[in-house]
Amino acid sequence: HDGLAPGCHLHPFNVTIRSDRRGTCKGTHQVHACVGYCESSAFPSRYSVLVASNFTHNITSASRCCTISKDPPPPPPPPPPPPLCPDMWGHLCPPQVKIEILTAKACRCDMCRKSRY
């Protein structure tokens, strides 16, 4: 990402989808991530912050991070696959499974999420 200008930008990448943990069947699909450089700073905390933190937080960090502009809701769980169907020779064949994958449509410098730092 060395060529990236400051800011938060769409970035294509390939996702590999596997039918099972062993990867019996797999395929790749291109989606977009958000990647970039957003401003942040750290400085001495105000006295009110020092008091509120019992003098443990002597540094204050003010930050923004590169985020997908709006978190789409997680896709609904896929419906249970139909039972295996016999083909014309009587062999049992797996059905086609449709998988939904999210992709970023827009990016912006916004709140850093502490839970997944």
Next chain:
Amino acid sequence: LHSFRGCAVREFSFVAFKPGCKGLHITTEACWGRCHTWEKPVPEAPFIHRHHRVCTYSRTRHATARLPGCRPDVSPLYHYPVALLCHCAVCSTQDTECETF
């Protein structure tokens, strides 16, 4: 600075104040920059992977200022950190007030 990427020591001015004293204008060294951060969709829960890092102090020294006009029962000493080195890292709630907006 418009194209700067990374995290560096930068001059910072603030007014040190505490109840019972007058404020004192202090110029010190703090941290500023742009850290590499990203979010990418993944097929499994939680459906988004994040890499969020912030520009913060890596090495510090402690400094003490003497505030003017303090009441007799209030210590005039005001302690604050001075940045010697800065880096992009997870914001640690152990010693940092982590604000994001």
